[in-house]
Amino acid sequence: MPSPRHPTRHLLAAALLTTALLTAPAVEADALDWHPRFADDFDTDVPRGSFSDCAHHPDTPQAYCGGLTGALRERWWAYPEGWPDTATQRGLPVGGHYDPATTLSVSRGKLHIRLWRGRTGDVHSATVVPKALMGMRYGRYEERWRVSHVSAGYKSAHLLWPVAGGGCAEIDFPELEWTATVAGFAHPAGCGRQFAVDTGARWSRWHTSVIEWRPGDLRFLLDGEEVGRTTREIPDAPMTWDIQNESALNGEQAAPGSWSRLDIDYVRGWSLG
Structure with missing residues (x-):
């Protein structure tokens, strides 16, 4: 969720100001439009503790986690230990701080994102x-994922966030608490009314989610079906994809000693050319 550099990143994300559930026949991405930039099937095991020492050149392409080596260090970065998540920045009764070393690992072809709360203290986010x-x-931007262990008090906001000076611009899909249904949001840079879609899908099942962001056009796809589309006030400045997971914002509180886990099977990314 938000780092100290952009503390208002998600202040609007929890509010459903406009809700739309749109369904349409599956539409394949035009191969001529998209150029592959990134793919990871998580074939290399990474033990818990390896995503550590991540405060190097934060939020830039030069960022890295010192605990990773080789290709993993070149490919992935994680929010550093101690950054507050959104619930903490809002002063909610139960918030969290980012702690990649205790929350992230790779095994059996999956990236495991295990959020947890100790018997005392905050949620450990990732x-x-x-x-x-x-x-x-x-x-x-495409990923295949599911929440393999669901507990109240945890959520995702896999989001596109402007590199600089984006006003309220933000694109979130998938988002919301893991006990709720999968939603998507688009916040215009001018801070006007957001676009929102509730897919009705549960986090505990395997899903493939896609964000397609073109000039003046934004689409959300879930399991090959278009579930939301808007052409209103689409962001046009460079953005970074943050696969963000943290404390709940809807009033749920992670219980002491609880944990919840999101597994990601693969991640893909294309640029528009």
């Missing part, structure tokens, strides 16, 4: 960032 997809102007 955000990972594919470095090759940082700072793109338009793109296609």
Whole structure:
């Protein structure tokens, strides 16, 4: 969720100001439009604790986690230990701080994002960032995921966030608490009325989600079906994809000693050319 550099990143994300559930026949991405930039099937195991020492050149393509080595260090970055998540920045009764070393690991072809709360203290949150997809102007972003262990008090906001000076611009899909249904949001840079879609899908099932961001056109796809589309006030400045997971914002509170886990099967990214 938001780092100290952009503390208002998600102040609007929880409010459903406009709700639309749109369904349409599956439409394949035009192969001539998209150029592959990133792909990871998580074939290399990474033990818990390896995503550590991540405060190097934060939020830039030069960012890295010192605990990673080789290709993993070149490909992935994570929010550093101690950054407050959105619930903490809002002063909610139960918030969290980012802690990649205790929350992130890779095994059996999956990236495991295990959020947890100790018997006392805050939630331990996690955000990972594919470095090759940082700072793109338009793109296609795809991932396959499910929440394999659901507990109240945890959520995702896998979002596109402007590199600089974006006003309220923000694109979120998938988003919301893991006990709720999967939603998507688009916030215009001018801070006007947001676009929102509730898919009705549950986080506990495997899903493939796609954001397609073109000039003047934004589409959300879930499992091959278009579930939302808007052409109103689409952001046009470079943005970075943050695969963000944190404390709940809807009033739920993670219980002491609880945990919840999101598994990601693969991640893909394309630039628009």
